[in-house]
Amino acid sequence: MNRLLKMSAVSLLTIGSFSVQAGIFHADTLKDVQAKGSLTCGVSTGTPGFSSPDASGNWSGVDVDVCRAVAAATLGDANKVKFVPLTAKERFVALSSGEIDMLSRNTTWTHTRDTSLGLTFAGVNYYDGQGFLVKKSLGVNDVSELDGATFCIQAGTTTELNLADYFRANKMNFKAVTYDTSAQTKGGFEAGRCDALTSDVSQLAGLRSTLKDPSSAVVLGNVISKEPLGPVVRKDDNKWLNIVRWSLNAMIEAEELGITSATIDNASTSPGVQRLQGKSGKLNESLGLDKDWSRNIIAQVGNYGESFERNIGMSTPIQLPRGVNQLWIKGGILYAPAFR
Amino acid sequence: MANSWVSHFFIKFFMFTKLKSLLYNNEVRAVLFQILAVVVIAYFAYQAFDNMMLNIEQRGIRSGFGFLNNESGFAVNDSFFLEYSPASTNLQAFYVGIVNTLIVSITGIFFASIIGLVVGIARLSNNYLIKKMATAYIEIFRNIPILLQILFWYSIALNAFPSPRNSINFFDSVFLNSRGLYLPKPIMDGDFYFVIASFVIGVIGYIFIKKRSDKKHDETGIVTNTIPYFLGLVVFLPMVVYFASGAQLDYPALKGFNFKGGTDLSIEFFALAFSLSIYTATYIAEAIRSGVESVDKGQKEAAAALGLKNTRIMRLIILPQALRVAIPPIINQYLNLTKNSSLATAVGYSELVTIFSGTVLNVIGQAIEIIILTMLVYLTISLVISLILNIFNKKMQIKGG
Ligand SMILES: N[C@@H](CCC(=O)N[C@@H](CS)C(=O)NCC(=O)O)C(=O)O
Numbered sequence: 001m002n003r004l005l006k007m008s009a010v011s012l013l014t015i016g017s018f019s020v021q022a023g024i025f026h027a028d029t030l031k032d033v034q035a036k037g038s039l040t041c042g043v044s045t046g047t048p049g050f051s052s053p054d055a056s057g058n059w060s061g062v063d064v065d066v067c068r069a070v071a072a073a074t075l076g077d078a079n080k081v082k083f084v085p086l087t088a089k090e091r092f093v094a095l096s097s098g099e100i101d102m103l104s105r106n107t108t109w110t111h112t113r114d115t116s117l118g119l120t121f122a123g124v125n126y127y128d129g130q131g132f133l134v135k136k137s138l139g140v141n142d143v144s145e146l147d148g149a150t151f152c153i154q155a156g157t158t159t160e161l162n163l164a165d166y167f168r169a170n171k172m173n174f175k176a177v178t179y180d181t182s183a184q185t186k187g188g189f190e191a192g193r194c195d196a197l198t199s200d201v202s203q204l205a206g207l208r209s210t211l212k213d214p215s216s217a218v219v220l221g222n223v224i225s226k227e228p229l230g231p232v233v234r235k236d237d238n239k240w241l242n243i244v245r246w247s248l249n250a251m252i253e254a255e256e257l258g259i260t261s262a263t264i265d266n267a268s269t270s271p272g273v274q275r276l277q278g279k280s281g282k283l284n285e286s287l288g289l290d291k292d293w294s295r296n297i298i299a300q301v302g303n304y305g306e307s308f309e310r311n312i313g314m315s316t317p318i319q320l321p322r323g324v325n326q327l328w329i330k331g332g333i334l335y336a337p338a339f340r
Numbered sequence: 341m342a343n344s345w346v347s348h349f350f351i352k353f354f355m356f357t358k359l360k361s362l363l364y365n366n367e368v369r370a371v372l373f374q375i376l377a378v379v380v381i382a383y384f385a386y387q388a389f390d391n392m393m394l395n396i397e398q399r400g401i402r403s404g405f406g407f408l409n410n411e412s413g414f415a416v417n418d419s420f421f422l423e424y425s426p427a428s429t430n431l432q433a434f435y436v437g438i439v440n441t442l443i444v445s446i447t448g449i450f451f452a453s454i455i456g457l458v459v460g461i462a463r464l465s466n467n468y469l470i471k472k473m474a475t476a477y478i479e480i481f482r483n484i485p486i487l488l489q490i491l492f493w494y495s496i497a498l499n500a501f502p503s504p505r506n507s508i509n510f511f512d513s514v515f516l517n518s519r520g521l522y523l524p525k526p527i528m529d530g531d532f533y534f535v536i537a538s539f540v541i542g543v544i545g546y547i548f549i550k551k552r553s554d555k556k557h558d559e560t561g562i563v564t565n566t567i568p569y570f571l572g573l574v575v576f577l578p579m580v581v582y583f584a585s586g587a588q589l590d591y592p593a594l595k596g597f598n599f600k601g602g603t604d605l606s607i608e609f610f611a612l613a614f615s616l617s618i619y620t621a622t623y624i625a626e627a628i629r630s631g632v633e634s635v636d637k638g639q640k641e642a643a644a645a646l647g648l649k650n651t652r653i654m655r656l657i658i659l660p661q662a663l664r665v666a667i668p669p670i671i672n673q674y675l676n677l678t679k680n681s682s683l684a685t686a687v688g689y690s691e692l693v694t695i696f697s698g699t700v701l702n703v704i705g706q707a708i709e710i711i712i713l714t715m716l717v718y719l720t721i722s723l724v725i726s727l728i729l730n731i732f733n734k735k736m737q738i739k740g741g
Contacts, residue, residue: 088702089698089701089702092702092705093707096399096401096707112703112704112705113705115400116400116401116402116704116705117401117402117705118396118399118400118401138597146597147596148595148596148597148598148600149596149597149598150519150597150598155685155688155694155698155699155702156698156699156701156702157702160414160415160699160703161413161414161703163415164413164414164415164426165413165426168426168427174415175415175417175598176414176415176416176417177417177606177608177688178417178688178690178694178698178699179687179688180685180686180688180698184686184687184688187495187498188498188688191495191498191499191518192498192503192518193498193518193519193607195597234399235399235400236398236399236400
């Protein structure tokens with residue numbers, strides 16, 4: 001009888017704490033990150049220019065820089081990031097289960113993802129679209145010639161859905177072989193399992209450059225979808241959402257103000273620059289951060305343009321033009337809300 | 341009237357003591373504890389579930405099973421029997437996943453059993469070379485992780501077979517290339533039903549003849565060879581009807597990028613079925629070997645003394661007894677094979693896990709509902725396999741007494 005009593009007592013206690021937990025549960029990612037002393041950021045398993053590790057395991061890319069910016073803002077050190085490589089399929093579960101603090105992995109902002117997964121997009125760090133990499137030997141110049149072709153795609157992406165939409169809309173047939181990682185997808189394409197590989201345009205050039213024989217494939221000029229890529233956080237933590245959103249905005253704003261990692265600490269009379277330097281205004285307070293949060297981002301990671309040129313610009317092997325990802329004042333659509 | 345009050349009291353008292361003694365009764369206590377345990381567990385489960393639903397709601401995650409009726413929006417590479425397109429619903433995608441899992445598992449189980457049986461018996465052979473080869477096969481394929489084997493055979497298949505334009509061509513009707521095997525498909529109109537009907541009649545006829553010859557064998561000991569009947573009824577009869585009725589086949593032909601027409605089995609299906617077969621066969625072989633070794637030597641000697649040939653001793657005396665021992669571990673291996681088929685995600689064969697807990701889960705995002713449905717399917721398949729083999733096991737048991 002004694003044992004039973006003990007058992008019931010323990011079970012009642014556990015059940016009690018269950019309900020208590022459910023009741024007072026408040027997410028505070030900032031506190032967790034600061035307590036851990038590092039930011040856990042979900043990235044891809046390897047997409048050159050966006051998030052990829054080098055031989056010694058150092059991550060770089062424009063998506064990686066968003067993680068670093070958040071680490072600089074919250075911990076004062078852009079290097080205090082633990083990167084978690086995720087396939088397209090794993091990424092949302094990893095975020096909603098709390099395995100990562102934020103996701104910055106060429107993820108397209110869609111209605112469904114934003115409204116029904118319990119997640120929120122914090123902004124756009126690259127405006128992309130879906131394109132095609134085709135075997136040169138097929139002599140194809142346009143998607144419309146790909147009726148009946150087989151495509152290599154990656155599971156759990158918008159790519160899967162756009163491809164089906166496009167072919168349905170144009171009354172064309174296709175076959176799709178769906179793999180888990182981009183390495184497998186590339187492998188299938190190289191081995192001739194499919195006639196074309198389709199994915200976000202930003203990745204095709206990088207992918208092509210890593211083929212055994214890059215000249216055996218061409219990137220078509222067609223773009224069949226909108227793929228605004230950006231960082232994602234959980235919906236239940238608004239403060240954290242603001243931190244991620246404004247860390248990215250700080251990078252864009254800095255470029256617009258013409259300040260770089262080299263000039264961020266130069267004395268300036270411009271109130272806008274002073275606010276970003278943390279010398280005036282109280283923008284940090286409502287975020288729960290130190291005064292120099294945005295100064296740290298620019299000093300340690302650089303402005304948006306610096307990150308772009310360093311990782312995917314014309315001087316890199318990826319060679320992406322700024323295109324629509326240019327600032328609004330220079331003819332692009334990149335636009336940070338007002339910093340005041 | 342006082343009397344009745346007294347008797348009432350006594351009855352109460354009696355019941356109380358009875359209740360008390362009941363509590364001290366071991367059997368009753370055992371039952372009571374079990375009921376209590378179930379209640380506590382059920383309460384726990386309910387609380388956990390309730391808590392989970394609350395969390396889901398708080399985080400703004402969609403829930404419920406309404407998504408099953410939504411349009412799926414994605415394409416699937418392999419689909420047998422069922423019509424499927426991106427305009428189909430998620431429920432249809434779920435069914436395609438189940439059928440694909442079943443087909444690759446059944447294919448795997450079929451070949452694993454045959455290879456396992458052959459290798460298991462070969463391991464006990466008196467021929468040194470055969471014995472060593474069987475041992476080497478088991479040691480190699482059992483000790484390499486199945487996922488690696490799947491990836492290995494897939495890359496071999498991709499690279500060893502030619503491109504669609506240079507397909508290996510069998511009589512202009514069957515083609516093999518690095519994308520799959522392309523076969524002619526019957527056109528299901530009136531004429532073809534004659535072929536199917538003749539096949540069914542042939543099979544029934546053969547079963548009848550076989551039964552009769554078995555009976556004759558039991559009664560007189562005379563063995564009749566039924567193979568000619570088999571060929572005639574099950575193979576030639578439908579073929580003759582096919583040519584006579586004018587039934588048509590739809591042949592695959594290279595058009596543009598791929599073969600069109602006919603039916604096809606993807607290279608991913610082959611790589612997966614092949615790897616699962618040869619991996620699981622090693623375990624089945626071991627089960628068969630230990631089964632054969634469990635049969636008393638005297639059985640074999642007695643059969644030999646009666647003048648039976650080695651193959652007949654194996655088939656008629658040893659194996660039926662060996663299987664009794666071997667079947668339980670073989671059941672386990674069939675279940676393992678079915679579960680291992682979910683490793684298909686690595687090579688892109690579209691079975692249940694790839695389609696449903698892969699793509700649908702990612703489009704819809706309702707992990708809990710989707711994982712529950714997926715688990716239910718595996719649970720059902722496992723239970724059905726256990727059931728079938730348990731029935732078989734019962735039949736194999738020594739009869740009479
Ligand atoms: N932007 C699309 C596609 C993103 C995506 O996962 N693309 C693949 C292209 S092959 C990729 O980045 N793979 C890298 C990886 O799996 O780590 C989405 O959000 O669904």
